[in-house]
Amino acid sequence: MIENAKHLREHALELGMRQAKGPRTRILVSMGTCGIAADTEPVLAALREEISRRDLQDVFEVVETGCMGLCHSEPSIEVVDGVEGTMTLYGNVVPGQAAAIIEAGPYEAAGVEVLERTWYCPENEENTNGALQARVVLRNSGRIDPENLDSYLIAGGYQGLARALTEMSPEEVGGEVRESGLRGRGGGGFPTGMKWGFAAARKARDKFVVCNADEGDPGAFMDRAVLEGDPHCVLEAMAIAGYAVGASQGIIYIRAEYPLAIKRLRKAIEQARENGFLGSGIMGGKFSFDIDIKYGAGAFVCGEETALIHSIEGHRGEPTFKPPFPAVSGLWKAPTVVNNVETFANVPAIIRRGADWFKQIGLPECTGTKVFALAGKVSKVGLVEVPMGATLHDIVYGVGGGIRDGREFKAVQTGGPSGGCLKADHLQTPITYETLRALDSMMGSGGMIVMDSDDCMVNVAKFFLDFTLDESCGKCTPCRIGNKRLHEMLTEVCAGRGTQETLAKLKNLSHTIKDTALCGLGQTSPNPVLSTMLQFEDEYREHIEDKKCRAGVCRHLISYVINDDCVGCTLCARNCPVDCISGQRREKHEIDQDKCIKCGVCHSLCKFHAIDKR
Amino acid sequence: MTKNRVRPTGPIGSDGVINQEPKKRQELADYMSGLNLGDDRDRNRGFLIQCLHKAQELFGYLPESVQLFVADRLGLHLSEVYGVISFYSYFTTVPVGRYRINVCMGTACFVRGADRVLEEFKRHLGIDDGETSENGKFSLGGLRCVGACSLAPVVMVNDKVYGNVAPDKVPDIINDCQ
Ligand SMILES: Cc1cc2nc3c(=O)[nH]c(=O)nc-3n(C[C@H](O)[C@H](O)[C@H](O)COP(=O)(O)O)c2cc1C
Ligand code: FES
Numbered sequence: 106m107i108e109n110a111k112h113l114r115e116h117a118l119e120l121g122m123r124q125a126k127g128p129r130t131r132i133l134v135s136m137g138t139c140g141i142a143a144d145t146e147p148v149l150a151a152l153r154e155e156i157s158r159r160d161l162q163d164v165f166e167v168v169e170t171g172c173m174g175l176c177h178s179e180p181s182i183e184v185v186d187g188v189e190g191t192m193t194l195y196g197n198v199v200p201g202q203a204a205a206i207i208e209a210g211p212y213e214a215a216g217v218e219v220l221e222r223t224w225y226c227p228e229n230e231e232n233t234n235g236a237l238q239a240r241v242v243l244r245n246s247g248r249i250d251p252e253n254l255d256s257y258l259i260a261g262g263y264q265g266l267a268r269a270l271t272e273m274s275p276e277e278v279g280g281e282v283r284e285s286g287l288r289g290r291g292g293g294g295f296p297t298g299m300k301w302g303f304a305a306a307r308k309a310r311d312k313f314v315v316c317n318a319d320e321g322d323p324g325a326f327m328d329r330a331v332l333e334g335d336p337h338c339v340l341e342a343m344a345i346a347g348y349a350v351g352a353s354q355g356i357i358y359i360r361a362e363y364p365l366a367i368k369r370l371r372k373a374i375e376q377a378r379e380n381g382f383l384g385s386g387i388m389g390g391k392f393s394f395d396i397d398i399k400y401g402a403g404a405f406v407c408g409e410e411t412a413l414i415h416s417i418e419g420h421r422g423e424p425t426f427k428p429p430f431p432a433v434s435g436l437w438k439a440p441t442v443v444n445n446v447e448t449f450a451n452v453p454a455i456i457r458r459g460a461d462w463f464k465q466i467g468l469p470e471c472t473g474t475k476v477f478a479l480a481g482k483v484s485k486v487g488l489v490e491v492p493m494g495a496t497l498h499d500i501v502y503g504v505g506g507g508i509r510d511g512r513e514f515k516a517v518q519t520g521g522p523s524g525g526c527l528k529a530d531h532l533q534t535p536i537t538y539e540t541l542r543a544l545d546s547m548m549g550s551g552g553m554i555v556m557d558s559d560d561c562m563v564n565v566a567k568f569f570l571d572f573t574l575d576e577s578c579g580k581c582t583p584c585r586i587g588n589k590r591l592h593e594m595l596t597e598v599c600a601g602r603g604t605q606e607t608l609a610k611l612k613n614l615s616h617t618i619k620d621t622a623l624c625g626l627g628q629t630s631p632n633p634v635l636s637t638m639l640q641f642e643d644e645y646r647e648h649i650e651d652k653k654c655r656a657g658v659c660r661h662l663i664s665y666v667i668n669d670d671c672v673g674c675t676l677c678a679r680n681c682p683v684d685c686i687s688g689q690r691r692e693k694h695e696i697d698q699d700k701c702i703k704c705g706v707c708h709s710l711c712k713f714h715a716i717d718k719r
Numbered sequence: 720m721t722k723n724r725v726r727p728t729g730p731i732g733s734d735g736v737i738n739q740e741p742k743k744r745q746e747l748a749d750y751m752s753g754l755n756l757g758d759d760r761d762r763n764r765g766f767l768i769q770c771l772h773k774a775q776e777l778f779g780y781l782p783e784s785v786q787l788f789v790a791d792r793l794g795l796h797l798s799e800v801y802g803v804i805s806f807y808s809y810f811t812t813v814p815v816g817r818y819r820i821n822v823c824m825g826t827a828c829f830v831r832g833a834d835r836v837l838e839e840f841k842r843h844l845g846i847d848d849g850e851t852s853e854n855g856k857f858s859l860g861g862l863r864c865v866g867a868c869s870l871a872p873v874v875m876v877n878d879k880v881y882g883n884v885a886p887d888k889v890p891d892i893i894n895d896c897q
Contacts (some may be wrong), residue, residue, distance in 0.1 A: 142867040142880040194828035324826030326866035361772065362862070363810055399765075400772055402807030405863075419764030421806040437761070480827035480868035485774060488870065518826065554826045568829050578806070680887060704835060706887055 110267035110527045112309035117258045124259060128166040130210055133183040135247055137172030137333045139326075143179035151200035157209045165207065165227040168256075171334020173247030174488030177506075178220055182633075188209035194220040219445030222381060223504050224490065227466055228261075228454055237503045239492045240714070242327075242450040243476050246488075251369050254376040257337040263382050265340050265453035268349055270390050270474055271528055271541070272535075278349040279305055282452065284460035286472035289407075291317055291445030291548050292523065294538040294624075297452075300442060303432035304350040307440040312352035314343050315436065315443045316412060320357040321405040322521030323572060325582075326554030327476040329445035330488055332359070332366035335450070336373035337382075340396060344383065349393040350442055355396040355557055358413050361403065370398060372417045405522075406575035406626050410443040412578070423578045424624035445550065465499040467493030471537040475548065480553040480632075481518075489553075498532040501555055512557040516640070521548030521570045522576075523629030525636025526562065533670055545636045547629075559659035562641040563648055567595040577626065584627030587618040591634060599643065600661040601652040608645060612638065657718045660703040667694050670715035675706035677716065733796065737784040743777040744788070751792050763793045767803060772812055780811045794833070814856035816851045818896040820844075823873040825864030832886075833872040837861060839889040 108111045134140075134149050149167065156165045162500035175181040178196025183617060185192050189211040196218045198206070213219050218272040224238030224316060233239070249256040257263070269278045278373040282297025288593030316339060320328040332339065343355040350490050359367055376398055377383040385393040395433050406412045414436050417423035435441025455463045464472050471493040477500060480486045484506035491500060497517055501507065508514050516526040525546035527534075532542050538548050557566070570592045579585045591709075597603045622628045638645055647653045652660040667686075671693040678694055685701045688694030697705070708716045737744050751772050754766050770789050775781055781804055784798075790800040803808040822828075822837040837859075841847060844857050851858040867873050870882025874892060881892055 140868060142870060142873075142882065176867075179869065268776045321863075322826075323824065323863040324829075324868065326864060328868055361863075381808065400769060401809075401810035402768055402772070404807050416763060416768065418761070419767035419803065421802055423806075449767055478868070478872070483831050486827070486871075521826065526863075552826065554830060556830055565830070568826070571823075682839070685742070704838065704886060708884065 106379075107263075108381070110264075110388060112132050112269040113258075113263060113267050113388065117261070117264070117420055120255050125705075128162070128164050128197050129187045130165050131185045131187070132167045132206075133170045133173075133247065134167060134173070135173045135175065135179065135181050136169040137330060138178045138181045138363075140170060140181070141425060142363075142606075145180035147200045148180045148182070148198050148203065151203035152206070155203040159207065161207065162567050164210075168250050169252075170248060171246045171251050172488060173242060174224075175220060175488075176331070176481040176487040177485040178218070181220065182206070183697065184211070192222065194222055198639050202243050202470065226344060226555040227691050230444045237495065238490050239474050240490050241454055241463075241466065242331060242447050243334070243488065243490050244357040245338060246330055249335065251334055252372055254337065254373075255342060257335070261457060262337055262453075263341050265456035266344050266382065266390060269345050269456050270388060270392055275305065275349050275351060276347060278456065281460050282349070282455060285451075285455045285463040286460075287448065287451055287455060287463070288471075288473075289474065290447035290451075290539065290550065292520070292548065294548060297444060297448055299493055300432050300444070301346060301349050303430070304352070304440040304442045307433060309440050311354070311437070312350055313436045313439055313441040314346045314350065314352045314355040315410075315413070315417070315431075315663075316343055316355065316357040316446060316449055317408065317410065318357055318363075318446050319401050319408040319413060320360060320363075320446075320550065321408040321576075322550050322552040323405075324480055325478045325521060326555055327478050327488060329366050331446050331476075332363070332368055336366075337368045337377065338450050338453055339370075339446055340373055340377050340383065341394060342452035344387065344394045344442040345452055346444070346449070347441055347613070348392055350440070352440075353395070353444070355394060356417060356436070356543055357396060358399050358401060358407075358417060359398060360401040367398065367400070370504075374398070375681060387405045403484070404578070404679040405572075406578045406624070409625050412444065412624070414441065416538075421578070423580045424626070426623065427584055431688060447551070468535070468537060469598050471539070473538070474482060475518075475551060477551045477553040477692055479553050479555070481553075482509050482560070483507070483555040493537055496533050496535055497527060500536075500553065501532070505555065508555065508557050512559070514555070515558050515560060516556045516562065518546075518554040518556065518565065518633075519552065520547035520632070521552045522550075522572050522634055523547060523625070524549045525632050526556075526565070526640050528640050545632070545639060547632070559656050559658070561599075561654050561656035562597055562637040562644050563654075564656075566633045566637045567592065567599060570595060570630070573626070573630040577630075581623035581627060582619075583618045583621040584623065586628055587614055588624075588627070590614060591618070591631065595634070598648050599654075599659040601648065603645075605649065605651045608638070609648065663703060664698055664719050665696055665701060665703065665705070665708055666717050666719060667696055668715055668717050669693065670713045672713055672715070674713070676710055676712070679711055683707060732784040733781045734786045736778060737788050740778065744887075745784075747774055747788070748775055748792075751789075760794050764795060764799075767793060767795065767800065768807075771800075771804060775810060780814045782812065813851065816853065816856050818856060818890075819858045819860070819875075819877055820896075821860045821862040821875045823863070823865050823867075823875070824861035825868065825871075825872070827864065828872040829870035831871040835886050836872050836874065836884050838890065839886040840893075843889055843893055857893075858882050877878070883892045 151659045225236040279301045287297045288294045407416045412422040412424040431441040476490045672693040683698040748837045
């Protein structure tokens, strides 16, 4: 049990010293969902075995951490040497390399891929060293053992809460967050301090602090990484918010599809209760606060805050009209602060280091950092945390290593099903909430999908509408029926049956839906259509006028034809799922266009480039 | 995702699944009595979704008799419970296959051709998205980003993740399900 703030500081120091006296080299192994999926467990086992085989337990300690953000090179590990002060990052490690890594210790092991570290931590490091990434939200992810409270305490954990409770009044805590300029990272970008202020000003018996961990954007996994890699940080932030607004109950609403994050959160809550960071009389003071977990059940719209609240109350997760805003009347009609995971993850550092420190990061008008889940056709898929104002170029080329297979950049999609596309002209635009909105896209929660010349923008718009159709709750007509009609029109365009009139109707209906839908889901669902129509108008025109899909994606507009390079190896004919390829051995084959389902299997299998896609 | 919403014939709850498995019934009952239930129906409703999660974890799906059991204990109407179940795609009222094949339909997987992979599964298994094969062996579905975007396109079979799945790898994955 931690009794007070002083006790916490002394305890953390002592833990730090104990760690310093322990094994000199720590091997951090990235064990997030992606790491585990990429078979990190055997590597972990091999490292442990190698250490015990050589009887080096006093020299090496293996730590299972959360995601390092290096999804492109999982299994990834980092070797941190306490004496030499070196940090070596290895990627694509296989169990057979364990011996070499242990052998090398603080030095770079030969024959193992060494990765460049592209980030720095503003909280511990003065110098950026030219790093493009600044890690505030992810500072502990991949560096501490998320299931070990001591590990968090050594990294300065719960000191923000201690400072708030002992040195600051609730108003001062709210004021500090307002002063920091922190804005919601869940998509809307609403100033967090202001939201807290609304809830704090209400007089009510009950108030609630809710953490939105529903992460619905299909292609985004920032929040999951934070919860898996640094769960205590979110708990600490929620308690700070509770203190600032006068709430004693917190709720984390998390999607059921995140079993590992749920497991780690549960464990963290238990540890926090046992050690006096949650529960009644936190750290020996008067403030009490506890946290419950509630589970989603696979509905995207439940990420919207009013729908989320209904879901916690056990109803269908349908949104309701705002105002009243949740901060005024939310869960069980009580004032409720709803914040995103990443928003919360900024809070402990802000209280620990102060608003002035936080404001130095990013731009004056848009402070702090943003985490993006960078994926798609980029070379280095992973998590990226950059200061606000970084450019797309920094992210895609600087951190992401450019487009895979040396292809040409075409577009970046941000904001998921509510967002839009940016193209090459926008690579140098500094990223903030406002600049993205001015380009008809949005920050969104942080999904960033890179596309190359193989992607058809009409089809991408259709993909997002597919998603919206599936996820629309059906309560309001514009969203339920309007999106269906939009989807039908896009299908027509993709099938080569669109006309100029279809385009005009698409645009018109999109605006109507935006203006009339009930909640944020419907109001933003036409964005992918409008944005692609604006940025890639020529592609829409080609589909309609020339009946062509330049990316070769829209099946009705392409055909596969065998050219004279065919040597008659029969590979395509043997693999064609509908047996539409005929021809004698060692003779040129032919595709029956009427039977062909355009699956592309032959095209991808042919070793002689003898199949053209037209 | 689409799902089968056809009601079984017979009186409500006549599937009797809840009584065929007394052990699971008991576990569900124990779980629910461990909750902080009171007289306030509105507050009790706040526990509904977690009870349904527990019930589906135990029985594999949520037949009417199980829905009734949960409704009674929470003092809710069956219609309210059914309304919640039909809203959330995680809940299913029909049994699912022993091998749940889910193709990731997240954006990253989509741009790397997940739709073609799903088509191949449909063709090979002869079932549509959201359906279960007649012998109860396979269910096919899509899911949203599993967070392994670097391995896109991704397919999950029960808890196992397959990465970089090209359409021609589909038969191998089906053969793996033994
Ligand atoms: C359709 C829809 C889906 C949303 N999904 C999420 C989500 O998955 N996660 C999230 O944090 N916010 C989501 N939001 C935003 C929330 O409504 C809310 O603005 C946010 O949780 C507030 O937290 P913040 O101020 O910290 O961003 C969504 C909004 C809409 C309209
Ligand atoms: S989009 Fe498929 S794993 Fe992320």
